[in-house]
Amino acid sequence: MPPIISRGFRGRREDAPPGRVPPGQYVTRDFPVLSAGPTPHTPLERWDFTISGEVDEPRRWTWEEFRALPAEEITADIHCVTKWSKLDTVWQGVRVDTLLEGIETSAGYTVAFSDGGYTTNVPLEDLTEGKAWVAFSYGGEPLQPVHGGPARMLVPHLYFWKSAKWVRGLRLTAADEPGFWETNGYHNYGDPWREQRYWGD
Amino acid sequence: MDELMLDGNAVAGMLTEVFAVEMTTAIVTCGNCGTSGAVGAMHVFRGAGIVMRCPNCDNVIAKIVEDGTRMWMNFTGMQTLEITR
Amino acid sequence: MEGTTVLGRLTWQPADVTGVVAETPRAKTIAFGVPGWAGHRAGQHLDVRLTADDGYQAERSYSIASAPDGTRVELTVVRIADGEVSPYLTDDLQPGDQIELRGPVGGYFVWEPPLGGPLLLVAGGSGVAPLMAMIRLRAAAGSDVDTRLLLSSRGWDDIIYRDELERLNGNGLTVVHTLTMSQPPGWAGYARRVDAAMLAEVGPGPAERPRVYICGPTPFVEAAAQALVGLGHQPEAIKTERFGPTGS
Numbered sequence: 001m002p003p004i005i006s007r008g009f010r011g012r013r014e015d016a017p018p019g020r021v022p023p024g025q026y027v028t029r030d031f032p033v034l035s036a037g038p039t040p041h042t043p044l045e046r047w048d049f050t051i052s053g054e055v056d057e058p059r060r061w062t063w064e065e066f067r068a069l070p071a072e073e074i075t076a077d078i079h080c081v082t083k084w085s086k087l088d089t090v091w092q093g094v095r096v097d098t099l100l101e102g103i104e105t106s107a108g109y110t111v112a113f114s115d116g117g118y119t120t121n122v123p124l125e126d127l128t129e130g131k132a133w134v135a136f137s138y139g140g141e142p143l144q145p146v147h148g149g150p151a152r153m154l155v156p157h158l159y160f161w162k163s164a165k166w167v168r169g170l171r172l173t174a175a176d177e178p179g180f181w182e183t184n185g186y187h188n189y190g191d192p193w194r195e196q197r198y199w200g201d
Numbered sequence: 202m203d204e205l206m207l208d209g210n211a212v213a214g215m216l217t218e219v220f221a222v223e224m225t226t227a228i229v230t231c232g233n234c235g236t237s238g239a240v241g242a243m244h245v246f247r248g249a250g251i252v253m254r255c256p257n258c259d260n261v262i263a264k265i266v267e268d269g270t271r272m273w274m275n276f277t278g279m280q281t282l283e284i285t286r
Numbered sequence: 287m288e289g290t291t292v293l294g295r296l297t298w299q300p301a302d303v304t305g306v307v308a309e310t311p312r313a314k315t316i317a318f319g320v321p322g323w324a325g326h327r328a329g330q331h332l333d334v335r336l337t338a339d340d341g342y343q344a345e346r347s348y349s350i351a352s353a354p355d356g357t358r359v360e361l362t363v364v365r366i367a368d369g370e371v372s373p374y375l376t377d378d379l380q381p382g383d384q385i386e387l388r389g390p391v392g393g394y395f396v397w398e399p400p401l402g403g404p405l406l407l408v409a410g411g412s413g414v415a416p417l418m419a420m421i422r423l424r425a426a427a428g429s430d431v432d433t434r435l436l437l438s439s440r441g442w443d444d445i446i447y448r449d450e451l452e453r454l455n456g457n458g459l460t461v462v463h464t465l466t467m468s469q470p471p472g473w474a475g476y477a478r479r480v481d482a483a484m485l486a487e488v489g490p491g492p493a494e495r496p497r498v499y500i501c502g503p504t505p506f507v508e509a510a511a512q513a514l515v516g517l518g519h520q521p522e523a524i525k526t527e528r529f530g531p532t533g534s
C-alpha cells in the first residue's frame with residue numbers, strides 16, 4: 001500500500017539551486033547529529049593520529065604536532081546518506097596529502113578508525129590530491145565533540161558516513177576492508193551523485 | 202552520558218514489525234560481557250543506521266540499516282536473543 | 287503473562303484525526319480514530335509517519351496517552367519551535383485529516399492493574415504521556431494501588447493534564463509537581479530539577495519495592511534512574527523510556 005500523503009506536510013527543507021544537490025537529498029540549515037555510539041572525550045594530551053599498515057614506516061603525530069602541520073580552510077557541501085545535505089560548510093583541516101607526504105606504500109585502500117571503534121573504508125586515491133582532510137575546526141570554532149571533535153575525517157565527495165568522527169588514524173591496506181556500515185548494508189564506495197547508498201545500488 | 206541516546210523502545214515498532222513478536226521484553230545477552238537485559242533497556246543510537254549497545258559495556262549488540270524495502274541486521278555482538286511466543 | 291502478546295501483523299495503517307485539544311500553550315492532545323485498532327496497553331507507544339506529496343517522509347514515536355478505549359487513541363504532542371514534525375501535528379492537523387501510524391508497540395514499558403504496586407511514576411515534561419495512560423487505566427479499573435507521580439515541568443502553565451491530575455489526586459494517587467524554571471507567586475512546592483533528595487521524599491522507598499517508570503528526555507531519565515539506584519532501588523524494578531535530547 002503506498003504511503004498516505006499528509007495534507008500540507010513539508011518538513012523543514014530549504015530550496016537549493018538546481019543541480020547543486022545530489023539525487024534524493026534535501027537541504028537543511030541545521031547540522032543534525034548522528035552517532036553510532038556515545039561521544040568519546042579523549043583528552044588532547046592522550047590524542048594522537050597514526051598512519052600504519054602497508055607503509056614503509058608508521059607515522060604518529062601528537063595533537064601539538066598535528067596542529068603544527070600546514071592547514072587550510074575548506075568550504076564544502078556535505079551529504080548524509082539519511083538524505084540531508086548541508087551546503088557551504090566551512091572547515092579547517094590538514095590535507096591527507098600532507099599526512100601522507102614522504103610515505104611509501106603499495107596499498108590501494110585505507111581504513112579510517114576512530115575512538116569508540118568506528119571504522120570506514122575509503123580507497124587511497126579518494127583521500128589524495130586535495131580530496132580529503134583531517135578537520136579540527138567547523139564554522140570557525142574548534143570542532144565540538146558531538147560533531148566529531150577534536151578531529152574528524154572530511155571527505156565531502158562521498159556520503160558523510162565516510163567522514164569518520166573522532167578519527168585517530170588511517171590504516172593503509174592492500175585489500176579493501178569494508179568498515180562498520182559497509183559490512184551492514186551501506187554501499188562500499190558511497191558516491192552521492194550516483195546515489196550509492198546501499199548494497200547493490 | 203549522551204543526551205542523544207535512546208533505548209530499545211525507540212526501535213520497538215521496526216523490530217516488532219519484522220519479528221512479529223513483542224520485542225521490547227525480549228532478553229538480550231551481550232556477547233562481550235554476558236549481561237542480560239530487556240531490549241527496551243538497551244542503549245540505542247541513531248547514526249547512518251541504528252546501533253544498539255549493551256548498557257553495561259557499550260558493546261555493539263545490533264546494527265540495523267533499512268532502505269524502505271530491504272533491511273540489514275547484524276546481531277554478532279549478541280550472545281543470545283530470547284523471545285516469548 | 288508478561289511479554290506474551292498475540293500480534294496481528296504490525297504495519298503502517300491510516301488513522302483519522304477526530305479532535306485536537308490544547309493542553310498547555312505548547313502541548314496539544316490529538317485524538318485519532320484508528321480503523322481496526324485492537325486496543326493497547328498503558329505505556330505503549332506508536333510510530334507516526336508523515337509523507338509529503340513529493341515523497342519526503344518523516345517518522346516519530348509518540349506515547350499513547352489515553353487508556354484503552356476501543357478504536358480511539360490519543361497522543362499528546364509538545365511543539366518544538368524548529369521541529370520538523372511537531373509543528374505540523376500541533377499547528378496544521380485538523381479533524382478529518384489522515385496520518386499513518388504503526389502500533390501499538392512495547393511490552394517493556396507497560397503497566398496494568400494485575401501487576402500491582404506500589405507505583406512510582408517519574409515524568410519530565412511530555413514524558414508524562416505514557417504514565418498518564420497508566421493513571422487513566424488505573425482510575426477506569428477502580429484501582430486504589432499506592433501510586434505516586436512526580437512530574438517535572440517548566441512552569442505552572444506547562445503542566446500537561448494539570449486539572450485532570452488534580453481531580454484524580456486521592457484514592458491512593460499522589461501527584462507531586464516540581465517547577466524547574468518559573469513558579470507562581472506563593473508556590474510552596476518543589477522548584478528544582480528532580481534529584482535524589484526529592485525522590486526520597488516522594489517515595490516509596492526501596493523497602494516497599496515499588497515498580498518505577500521513568501519517562502522523559504534522556505538526561506532527565508538518566509539522572510532520575512541513577513538517583514533511584516543510589517537510593518537503593520533495584521535496577522530491575524526501574525523501567526525507562528528515553529525521548530532523546532531535551533526539546534526534541
